[in-house]
Amino acid sequence: MNVEEEAINYLRRGLGSDVLDAAxxxxxxxxxxxxxxxxxxxxxxxxxxxxxxxxxTISTVDHGLDFEFLxxxxxxxxxxxxxxxxxxxxxxxxxxxxxxPAANFIEREIADLFGVRLLxxxxxxxxxxxxxxxxxxxxxxxPFVGELPRQARPVAEAxxxxxxxxxxxxxxxxxxxxxxxxxxPPFTFADEESMKEFHGVIRGTGLDExxxxxxxxxxxxxx
Amino acid sequence: MVRYASFLGCQIPMRxxxxxxxxxxxFERVGLEAADLPGYSCCPxxxxxxxxxxxxxxxxxxxxxxxAEELGVNLMTLxxxxxxxxxxxxxILKGDPEKMRIVNEILKGFGREYRGTIEVKHTVxxxxxxxxVERIKEEVVKPRRIRVALHYGCHxxxxxxxxxxxxxxxxxxxxxxxxxxEIVDYGLERLCCGYPTMQADEEFSLKERLLPKLRHAVEAxxxxxxLSCPACHIQFxxxxxxxxxYGINYNVPCINLMELLALSFGVPYRDLHLEFHRSPVxxxxxxxxxx
Numbered sequence: 001m002n003v004e005e006e007a008i009n010y011l012r013r014g015l016g017s018d019v020l021d022a023a024x025x026x027x028x029x030x031x032x033x034x035x036x037x038x039x040x041x042x043x044x045x046x047x048x049x050x051x052x053x054x055x056x057t058i059s060t061v062d063h064g065l066d067f068e069f070l071x072x073x074x075x076x077x078x079x080x081x082x083x084x085x086x087x088x089x090x091x092x093x094x095x096x097x098x099x100x101p102a103a104n105f106i107e108r109e110i111a112d113l114f115g116v117r118l119l120x121x122x123x124x125x126x127x128x129x130x131x132x133x134x135x136x137x138x139x140x141x142x143p144f145v146g147e148l149p150r151q152a153r154p155v156a157e158a159x160x161x162x163x164x165x166x167x168x169x170x171x172x173x174x175x176x177x178x179x180x181x182x183x184x185p186p187f188t189f190a191d192e193e194s195m196k197e198f199h200g201v202i203r204g205t206g207l208d209e210x211x212x213x214x215x216x217x218x219x220x221x222x223x
Numbered sequence: 224m225v226r227y228a229s230f231l232g233c234q235i236p237m238r239x240x241x242x243x244x245x246x247x248x249x250f251e252r253v254g255l256e257a258a259d260l261p262g263y264s265c266c267p268x269x270x271x272x273x274x275x276x277x278x279x280x281x282x283x284x285x286x287x288x289x290x291a292e293e294l295g296v297n298l299m300t301l302x303x304x305x306x307x308x309x310x311x312x313x314x315i316l317k318g319d320p321e322k323m324r325i326v327n328e329i330l331k332g333f334g335r336e337y338r339g340t341i342e343v344k345h346t347v348x349x350x351x352x353x354x355x356v357e358r359i360k361e362e363v364v365k366p367r368r369i370r371v372a373l374h375y376g377c378h379x380x381x382x383x384x385x386x387x388x389x390x391x392x393x394x395x396x397x398x399x400x401x402x403x404x405e406i407v408d409y410g411l412e413r414l415c416c417g418y419p420t421m422q423a424d425e426e427f428s429l430k431e432r433l434l435p436k437l438r439h440a441v442e443a444x445x446x447x448x449x450l451s452c453p454a455c456h457i458q459f460x461x462x463x464x465x466x467x468x469y470g471i472n473y474n475v476p477c478i479n480l481m482e483l484l485a486l487s488f489g490v491p492y493r494d495l496h497l498e499f500h501r502s503p504v505x506x507x508x509x510x511x512x513x514x
Contacts (some may be wrong), residue, residue: 018503151422152271159272163264176240179496185236185243186261194262197333201286204329205279207272 003078004030007050014045033083036094042082043096050075055100060110062088062142065212065221067116069093071103088144089221095121113140120167145222146212153220156211161218163188163198225353227344228258228291230309231496232302233265234453242411245485246301246346248495252362252488253354257299259291266300266308273308278325284312285326289337297328297342297351297422301481303378303452309343310381345379347451347480351394359401364489366403367511369447371483372440373406373461374398377415398482399449402487409439430469433462437473447476447507449483460501476500476507486511 001009003133004024010129012019018038025031034042046053056072056079063085063129071082086092097104108127111118115138118124126133148156158165164187173183184190188198199215210223229250235242249258265285273280288309291298300306316323317339324348327336350359375392377461382388392412399406417432437459450456459477466473482495482504492508 031427064434147275148271155268156271156275157269159265164237165265165268166233168237172237172240173500174338176236179240179244179499181240181243183484184409185231186259187236188262188264192261192266197262197335198264198283198286200333201282201329202279204332205276205282206281210276 003076004028006073007078007080008032010049011042011045012051015042018042030078030080031045031083032080033085036084036086039069039071039082039084039094040096040099043099046073046075046080046082047099052076055102058103058106058110060114060116060140062114062140064088064142065146067091067093067114069110071096085223086110091115092117092119094119095124097122111137114138115141146220148211148220153223157213157220160199160202160208160211160213163195224254224256225349225351226256226258226296227299227353228260228294228296228451229346230260230266230287230291230298230300230302230305232305233268234457235301239453239456239479239499241496241504242301242456242479242481245479245481245490245495248485249350249481249488251360253350255349255354256400258294258296260287260294260298263287263290266302266305268304269308269311278322278329280308281312281316281322282326282329284309285316285323285337285470286330286335287317288313288341289330289335290345292337292341294393297344301346302454303345303376304454306343306345307378307381313339313341313343314383345391345451346392347379347398348393350398355362356397356401359398359484362488363401363403365487367483367487368403368405369507369511370405370407370443370445371399371447371449371478372409372443372445373412374416374436374450374452374455375412375447376450377453379451380413382459395451395480399483402483404449404483407440407445409436409443409444409445411436411439416455416458417462418454421458425465426469428458429462429466430471433458434471437463437466437475437502441473441475445475446510447478447504449478449480451480453479464501474503476504477502478504478507502507 007030008022015038018035021033023031027204054074056074058072061068066085066087069084073080095107095118110116112127112129119171155165162168177183214221267283375395377393380388414436415432417428420428463473497505
């Protein structure tokens with residue numbers, strides 16, 4: 001077994017279902033996506049399992065609604081990247097500086113440039129920005145918006161939440177009734193089972209994640 | 224008896240239910256059995272879902288198509304937008320086994336499968352081709368002596384490559400003519416009503432799309448506009464209200480083909496609940512009663 005596959009199997013054994021996705025991108029390049037809550041454990045596993053492990057850096061990508069953190073490591077000529085995606089509503093990055101001291105400065109730089117709050121960092125002070133730098137003006141932070149243009153948001157929200165893009169208000173339902181029609185036609189939202197099935201289909205296609213739909217509130221994560 | 228599954232879409236039942244009422248009455252009169260689709264959803268709206276994620280668009284469409292397939296009948300739509308979505312999705316799924324497989328892989332998790340055994344038609348096609356002009360003519364007991372402009376709606380021109388784009392508009396024209404009205408050509412029938420551009424640029428949508436149509440139609444001396452698409456209908460009715468903000472006053476009655484057919488079949492206008500309209504359709508119906 002080569003180094004790349006061995007590293008993936010090692011992390012899978014140690015983290016189980018906390019490994020969401022893993023792939024050998026090309027020769028000597030491995031990407032492992034883990035749950036954010038498993039990041040520190042993954043780093044500890046790498047440190048304990050690979051005595052010659054070398055920490056390279058952390059990259060951060062602002063996807064609009066989420067931050068993607070990429071922790072890059074060097075293992076015997078192979079670069080292994082631990083990927084975690086965190087919603088921007090949380091706005092936090094779990095520090096690994098106590099496990100890998102070399103991560104200290106890059107984490108502070110990320111906090112400065114993206115406005116992310118560091119958790120459990122030994123010295124969570126500004127590194128490259130001045131102390132009085134305003135919180136709402138971070139150089140690399142993008143606005144909190146998803147892929148949909150403003151005009152399309154209400155339609156997408158209605159489509160996913162009810163399966164119907166016209167307003168399903170009780171006012172119109174009452175008016176339908178008074179006109180001798182059923183309160184609603186046999187729409188998805190008129191029947192619990194159909195609604196459940198429709199939402200399952202939406203989840204199955206990944207449309208909810210793509211547009212940034214929050215199932216708890218039944219709304220898009222952005223206005 | 225002709226039997227179809229009736230896809231009502233979102234806009235008709237929730238914004239202009241008088242079209243649903245009229246359709247049900249028309250179908251009953253001409254012997255067209257229109258089965259409801261239990262648990263159907265938006266077709267889905269293509270501007271967002273199709274551009275954003277083709278698989279999601281196809282899967283939601285396939286779910287709707289599978290409900291009709293389960294009923295063992297072909298599907299007809301009242302709305303031009305739903306027609307376009309479902310016809311195109313159906314065509315893609317039938318012609319691309321890999322896409323059909325991906326879609327069914329998702330649907331399988333919910334005990335569903337779309338096998339691609341049904342056809343999708345616009346109600347205009349069903350009335351013209353399956354029910355037939357002669358059968359409809361038999362039902363016309365109150366020909367309406369008014370002058371109307373037709374707005375077919377862009378998706379009505381959708382045809383397979385090489386097809387005659389005027390096939391369905393001509394059917395709609397013929398069905399309209401059966402009601403006794405005089406069709407007035409105003410020259411801008413094929414211009415879009417502006418509905419799709421409304422969100423992007425309201426002023427353009429109203430002044431560069433809707434307004435020229437209204438102006439030409441009114442100058443041609445019409446009493447009403449006849450439409451088949453609920454989205455265009457909303458644009459024509461709400462657009463006239465919105466144009467008043469720009470100091471432009473039009474108050475043209477906008478009536479759906481199904482409503483016009485129902486009236487010509489002798490259905491009393493009160494039974495159609497035309498109060499759902501935002502243009503003076505009730506006034507038009509009263510006027511027609513007197514003519």
